[in-house]
Amino acid sequence: MTGTTLVAARERALAVLGGDPDDATLRRYLHGIPGVDAVGLEQRAAGLGTRSIKTSSKAWALDRIISLIDLTTLEGADTPGKVRSLVAKAQTPDPADPGAPRVAAVCVYGDMVSTAVEALGAAHGDPDDGAISVAAVATAFPSGRASLDIKLADTAEAVAAGADEIDMVIDRGAFLAGRYGLVFDQIAAVKAACRRADGTSASLKVILETGELVTYDNVRRASWLSILAGGDFIKTSTGKVQPAATLPVTLLMLEVVRDWHRLTGHKVGVKPAGGIRTSKDAIKYLVTVAETVGEEWLVPHLFRFGASSLLNDVLLQRQKLASGHYSGADYVTID
Amino acid sequence: MSRLTVPKTYKLFIGGAFPRSESGRTYEVTSASGGFLANAAKASRKDARDAVVAARGAVAGWAGATAYNRGQVLYRIAELLEGRRAQFVAEIEEAEGVSRAAAGAQVDEAIDRWVWYAGWADKFAQVAGNANPVAGPYFNLSVPEPTGVVAIVAPQDSSLLGLVSAVAPALVAGNAVVVVASERFPLSAISLAEVLATSDVPKGVVNVLTGSPAEIAPWLASHADVNALDLVGAGALDWIELEIAAADTLKRVHRPEQGADAAAPTLERIVGFTETKTVWHTKSLR
Numbered sequence: 102m103t104g105t106t107l108v109a110a111r112e113r114a115l116a117v118l119g120g121d122p123d124d125a126t127l128r129r130y131l132h133g134i135p136g137v138d139a140v141g142l143e144q145r146a147a148g149l150g151t152r153s154i155k156t157s158s159k160a161w162a163l164d165r166i167i168s169l170i171d172l173t174t175l176e177g178a179d180t181p182g183k184v185r186s187l188v189a190k191a192q193t194p195d196p197a198d199p200g201a202p203r204v205a206a207v208c209v210y211g212d213m214v215s216t217a218v219e220a221l222g223a224a225h226g227d228p229d230d231g232a233i234s235v236a237a238v239a240t241a242f243p244s245g246r247a248s249l250d251i252k253l254a255d256t257a258e259a260v261a262a263g264a265d266e267i268d269m270v271i272d273r274g275a276f277l278a279g280r281y282g283l284v285f286d287q288i289a290a291v292k293a294a295c296r297r298a299d300g301t302s303a304s305l306k307v308i309l310e311t312g313e314l315v316t317y318d319n320v321r322r323a324s325w326l327s328i329l330a331g332g333d334f335i336k337t338s339t340g341k342v343q344p345a346a347t348l349p350v351t352l353l354m355l356e357v358v359r360d361w362h363r364l365t366g367h368k369v370g371v372k373p374a375g376g377i378r379t380s381k382d383a384i385k386y387l388v389t390v391a392e393t394v395g396e397e398w399l400v401p402h403l404f405r406f407g408a409s410s411l412l413n414d415v416l417l418q419r420q421k422l423a424s425g426h427y428s429g430a431d432y433v434t435i436d
Numbered sequence: 437m438s439r440l441t442v443p444k445t446y447k448l449f450i451g452g453a454f455p456r457s458e459s460g461r462t463y464e465v466t467s468a469s470g471g472f473l474a475n476a477a478k479a480s481r482k483d484a485r486d487a488v489v490a491a492r493g494a495v496a497g498w499a500g501a502t503a504y505n506r507g508q509v510l511y512r513i514a515e516l517l518e519g520r521r522a523q524f525v526a527e528i529e530e531a532e533g534v535s536r537a538a539a540g541a542q543v544d545e546a547i548d549r550w551v552w553y554a555g556w557a558d559k560f561a562q563v564a565g566n567a568n569p570v571a572g573p574y575f576n577l578s579v580p581e582p583t584g585v586v587a588i589v590a591p592q593d594s595s596l597l598g599l600v601s602a603v604a605p606a607l608v609a610g611n612a613v614v615v616v617a618s619e620r621f622p623l624s625a626i627s628l629a630e631v632l633a634t635s636d637v638p639k640g641v642v643n644v645l646t647g648s649p650a651e652i653a654p655w656l657a658s659h660a661d662v663n664a665l666d667l668v669g670a671g672a673l674d675w676i677e678l679e680i681a682a683a684d685t686l687k688r689v690h691r692p693e694q695g696a697d698a699a700a701p702t703l704e705r706i707v708g709f710t711e712t713k714t715v716w717h718t719k720s721l722r
Contacts, residue, residue, distance in 0.1 A: 426681070427485055429661025430492070 106302065107292055110331030113365055117329065127281035131325055137317035137353060146349040149392060150385040156422070159384070163419050164202050166383045167194060168228070170412055171236055171372065171405045173208040174436075175243075175340065181216045184209055188220035190434055191233050195416050197432075198423070203228075204412065205401040206266060208236040211259035218263035225263075228401035234265035236306070240291055243310075243339035245270035249287060256294040260303045267295050268306040268407075270339060271323065273313045281326055288330035304402075306372055307332035311350045312342040320350055324357040334370035340407065345375025348385055355393040362394070371398075374407025380418040383411055409436060446476045446622065448483055448646065449629035451490030452639025458482045463647070465623060468533020476622045479645040481655040484614065487643035488661055491585045491612035494640030499582045499610035507557030509636045510607060514550035516631045517543070524624060528595045531621050546600040549701050553604040556706055560608065564707045568714070575717040580710035582610035583688060584663035587656035589616050589649050591669040591698055595624035598699060602668050603642060605705035614643045614662070616653060618669065622646035649673060657681040664688040664709050668699050 120126040154162065172191045174183060187207055195201040205228035209217050217235045218225055226232025237259035241247035247255075256267055269291045275283045288307055295303040307327035311320050327335050335354055338345040351373040358369045371390070377383055383406060390398050398404050413433040420428040446465075447454040459480035465473045477483075498506070517524070521543055528539035561580055568576040586606040591598025599617060606613050617625030629644045645652060650673050657665055657678040665682045667675050671692035682689050690708055693699055 426658035426684075427488070427655065427660060429659070432660055 107289070107296075107331060110292070111289070113367065114329040114331070117364065122282060122285045122329065124280060124282035127285060127326065127329075128279065131281060131322040134321060134325060137321055139317050142317060142353055143349045146347075146352045146389065149352070149389045150348060152385075152388050154384055154388075159418075160422055162384050162387055163380060163415050163422070165387065165399060166380065166406065166415050167204055167412065168202045169399070169401060169404055169406055170204040170415075171206045171208040171374070171407050172204045172412060173340070173374070173407055173409045175208070175210060175238060179210060179213060181213070184213045184216045185220045186434075187436075188217055188233075190412070190436075192221070192224050194412060195419065195433070198419070201416070201419065203231065203233055205405055206234040206236045208238065208266075208268065208407060210242070211237045211239050211255055211262070211264070213237075214259050214262040214264045227265075235263060236266035236268055237262075237264035238268045238270075238339075240269040240287075242268070242270055242308075243341040245272050245310075246274070249290060252287070253290060253294045256291050260295055260297060264303055266304045266306060266334075267291070268308055268336060270308045270310060271327065273310055276314070276319070276323060276326075281322075284326060285330045288327060288332060292331045304333045305331070306334035306336045306370075306405075308336045308339055308374075309354075310339055310342055311337050311346075312344045317349070317353055320353055321357060324354050325361075328357065328361050328369050332369065334372050334405070336372040336374055336405075336407065338373075338375040338407075340375030343376075346373035346377055346407075348382075348389060351386060352389050352393060355390060355398075358398075359394045368398075368403060370403040370405065372405040372407055377406055377408050378410050378414060380411075380415045383408075383415065443474065446474050446626045446646070448477050448479055448487075449626065449633070449642070449644040450483065450487045450640075451493075451643065452633060454629070454633070455483075457647070458486070461647075465531070465620075467530050473530060474623060476626070476646045479616075479647040479652055481652065483645055483647075484652050484655050485659070487614040487645060488585060488587075488656070488659055490640035490643055491614050492661055494612045494638055495582070495584050495610075497638050498607075498612055498641045499584075501610070503558035503561065506608065506610060507554050510550060510554035510557060510604065513631060513635050513637065514547050514554060516635050517547045517550065517628075520627070520631060521547075523627060524596055527624050527627060528621075531595055531623060542595070542597045546597045549597070549600055550604055552701055553608050553706070556703070557608050560703060560706050563703065564710070570716075573719045575719060576714065577717070578712050578714045580609060580707060581713050583709050583711050584611060585614065585661060586611045586664045586666060586709050587614045587616075587653075587659070587662045588666040589653050589668065589670040589673070590618055590625070591693075592618045592620065592649070592672065594618065595621040596628065598669060599625050599628060601699035601701065601705075602666055605701070606664075606666065606709050607637075607641065608706045609710045611664070611709050612641050612643075614645065614656060616649045616656070616669075617644055617646050619646075619648055653678055654681060657687075658684065660685045662687060664690075666690040666709075667692050 239256040240252035309323045457477040461478035462475040525539045565579040570576040658681040
């Protein structure tokens, strides 16, 4: 998977903003966006969570959830062995059922990218073609508190090691201080660092860390800012801060993506991450995507789940559908 | 002016909480003479699934508690039952249509069994375990360990005593329990759950479902996360099918018992829901 080009992204941003993306212009634009009706948003999200899903739809949804998962391990204790077992699970989620789809990507720290690429071997590639890509978190994940040079070096190293997707964190401190131009420039610079030697570019996911942005208004502004700066995906959270992904926040980000698509015809992806542990929750997200931006967004290059324990729950539900009786944790791997 | 009665809503007991059935269903519980007593929740397979999840989450803590501590917790249940004796006697009298004396005798017997089983908590391992003689310079020790989640179909012809006789022994070793109460006499089971909720038993260690055992038991028997199945009260069901379903996932199964001395207190009821762990250890490290 390759990201959009930097030049095209900048031209789009200039056209929408009507000026250079400095603090003043961005402030005028972002603060001109109408505020979020918080009660309405939460009510809408709650409503989307109550849809009745019949058995045949559920079977489809479970398989689709698996093919949209970024199987993640982001621990200080990650070892090469842990990454290799993660890759093995990504390729064959349920050893008892070869028909289970593969996940979209594995998501690891930058220094584990080469291990993941090596372990994937021939299975490494574009998830839209049924292969598995490698995503790396970069830019001083999860806090984002480092100088720009370090963030760019972090990114370039992961791309050089073979990462297809970069999950960057925005500088929440700068965003909350109103330094929108700085955040914009950093995202654009990281986007530039995603370029490979052959001219293609790794896809860029921009993590907003919505749990630290406090208000829905901020989430909406950060979403617009990230998309304007050239992010290919906007992602809710690192998973290291509570609250992480919630349905209302994801709905809000999907609405921004929908509005951006209407405005420019350009499609941006959304990735809720952190705290989605059950199939039931994940299905609510599928419903929300389908009802907000449309079913065509339910493909790996436009929607992902950042998750680790979700996969096991989905596998248990698949086993239940196949066998007719409830399964248990002894029948899936220990992560 | 007469005062309006305030009838109690009998709900399920899952994970330390008292939810209504996920299905929203209830059924009428009648007294021995056919009069209306209460509406009880009619548990569905999804309630059973939730109960197993709650029980699984509670196993590690309960099995990990010291045997002495488990004994103390179980003994305290008996203490609290004693305090609520009048309530249970009245409930049993009404539901089973027996005399006050007979109901009182049933409650006393139930309390005595809690005490009897509580006493075994820090003693049964000495009796059921063993130091095995081996031909080498090793200690070889066998110790009973809890099997995990035990699903129980409680005796159907008893309000309190049958339930206690089935649940208490499974708890002694450190198992967590999902019990389907008597379909005809479910009210004492929920009152017992109120006792458990206010005693020191951790959440999820005991989960009580009311409703139709014929409907719920097959789901528990085939559930891959249930380790053992006590069919003591399943004599009227197609229990052979339940045993076959349980065999698919290698569960321990206790077969139905009938008659007055069904589920009588024995050490075997405790040991039946344990696995034997055998360890080798060198005798000398010189």
